[in-house]
Amino acid sequence: MVNDSGQLxxxxxxxxxxxxxxxxYIVISTTSIYTPGxxxxxxxxxxxxxxxxxxxxxxxxxxxxxxxxxGFVKNGTETCGGNDLRNEFxxxxxxxxxxxxxxxxxxxxxxxxxxxxxxxxxxxxLPDPEFTGRENAVRVTRWVQLDGILxxxxxxxxxxxxxxxxxxxxxxxx
Amino acid sequence: xxxxxEDGQWIVLMGLLTALGLFFLALIINQSALVGQTTAEGVLxxxxxxxxxxxxxxxxxxxxxxTLHAQGRLGDVEExxxxxxxxxxxxxxxxxxxxxQDVSGRDLHxxxxxxxxxxxEYDEIVYY
Numbered sequence: 001m002v003n004d005s006g007q008l009x010x011x012x013x014x015x016x017x018x019x020x021x022x023x024x025y026i027v028i029s030t031t032s033i034y035t036p037g038x039x040x041x042x043x044x045x046x047x048x049x050x051x052x053x054x055x056x057x058x059x060x061x062x063x064x065x066x067x068x069x070x071g072f073v074k075n076g077t078e079t080c081g082g083n084d085l086r087n088e089f090x091x092x093x094x095x096x097x098x099x100x101x102x103x104x105x106x107x108x109x110x111x112x113x114x115x116x117x118x119x120x121x122x123x124x125x126l127p128d129p130e131f132t133g134r135e136n137a138v139r140v141t142r143w144v145q146l147d148g149i150l151x152x153x154x155x156x157x158x159x160x161x162x163x164x165x166x167x168x169x170x171x172x173x174x
Numbered sequence: 175x176x177x178x179x180e181d182g183q184w185i186v187l188m189g190l191l192t193a194l195g196l197f198f199l200a201l202i203i204n205q206s207a208l209v210g211q212t213t214a215e216g217v218l219x220x221x222x223x224x225x226x227x228x229x230x231x232x233x234x235x236x237x238x239x240x241t242l243h244a245q246g247r248l249g250d251v252e253e254x255x256x257x258x259x260x261x262x263x264x265x266x267x268x269x270x271x272x273x274x275q276d277v278s279g280r281d282l283h284x285x286x287x288x289x290x291x292x293x294x295e296y297d298e299i300v301y302y
Contacts, residue, residue, distance in 0.1 A: 004180065010187060017191050021198050028202055044217055051223040055230075111262050113254045119261035140223065141263070143231035143255070145238070162238070162247050164231060164254040166262055 043138050050106075050140035050171045053092045058142055073110065073124070073144050073167060076152025082108050082124025089169060103173045107131065111166040112156055121168070122154045130174055137172035224263060225289055225296050231255065232269050232287055236302055239271075239283075265291040277301050 057069040068088070075081035086108050094101045108124040147162045235242065235251055242248040252269070259267040268288040274281040282301035289296040 010183075014187070014191070018194065021195060025198050025202060029205065040215055040218055047218070047223070051227075055227075111258050113257050117257065119258050121262065141227060143227055143234075145231070145234055145251070161250055162242060162245070164235070164251050164258070166258045168262065 043136065046171055046173075047138040047140055049093055050089075050138065050169055051142075053089055054140055054142040054167070054169065056092065057089065058144065069142065069167065070144055070146065073165065074146060074148075074150060074152065076110075076150060076156075077124055077154060078152040081152050082110075083126055086125040086169075093171075101173075105130070105135075105172055105174050107170040109168040109170070110153065111168060112153070112163060114155075115157055115159075120155055124153075124167075135172040135174070137170045140169050140171060142167045142169075219293060221263075221265070221289075221291055221294055224265065224291070225294075228255075228259070228267065228289060229287060229298075229300075232285065233302060236271060236283065236285060263291065265289055271302075275301070 054069065058067045060067045069085070072081060072085035072088070086106050089108070090104055090106050093104055093106075105128055106125075107128055109121055110124050111119055111121045113119050144165050144167055145162065146165055147160070149158050149160045150156050151158070232255070235248075235255075239248070242251060255269075256267050259265045266289070268286075270286055272284045272286070274283050285300050285302045287296070287298045287300070
């Protein structure tokens with residue numbers, strides 16, 4: 001059955017095979033394959049979502065008004081403060097078509113500068129009981145300008161100077 | 175090759191083809207582990223939102239420039255932004271404004287913004 005003739009056909013066959021494999025390789029490499037390395041992409045999307053929601057909450061309803069975010073931050077840890085900020089933030093995050101995203105969690109922190117130059121960071125919302133610290137959380141931030149005396153914010157000096165503070169939100173899916 | 179046993183050429187040929195095929199498959203699997211990672215990392219690493227937020231905050235500061243300047247509190251707010259950026263965002267930030275200039279018939283302040291977090295450096299002069 002096997003003889004010496006037809007090597008040219010064989011070579012042609014090999015060449016055709018290599019071309020087909022190359023084609024298959026090019027076709028397959030154009031589509032993406034979901035791998036563990038791709039978990040960065042949901043993180044990226046979560047970060048963008050959080051940033052957008054903070055930016056939206058920091059936009060005043062009318063010219064010259066104060067934004068919702070400033071209103072929450074001003075009250076610090078008191079009523080209508082950090083916890084309500086977190087709830088409102090999460091409600092806004094979930095306000096889109098599709099999945100209800102009930103696993104979304106957030107924690108709000110506030111950073112401000114004291115007179116001695118140190119920067120103090122304090123949690124504004126009550127700690128999430130399920131938070132272990134090992135969650136794949138992303139951090140989104142927003143600068144806010146405050147004025148006046150702010151008794152609701154822990155450890156802040158009670159001088160009524162205009163100040164810029166940083167709202168930090170840790171956002172993760174449980 | 176002459177005078178050697180020439181049986182089994184098909185097996186050798188198929189073996190060669192299978193080896194080539196496996197080689198390409200291995201190449202694809204090797205690549206797939208990195209698909210998207212460098213892209214996503216590049217995007218996550220680039221502080222787009224930080225820079226946008228900083229810009230809008232600086233514009234907010236210059237919106238209330240008159241009031242802050244009259245109270246002598248401009249420096250306080252500036253230092254807030256610089257110190258908190260360094261402490262919480264690992265970013266060296268500097269900004270300032272200059273005397274207003276006439277730009278197309280409007281008096282606008284040239285505002286310089288500098289941002290550097292060690293990976294990304296951003297400098298801007300914007301007429302605001």
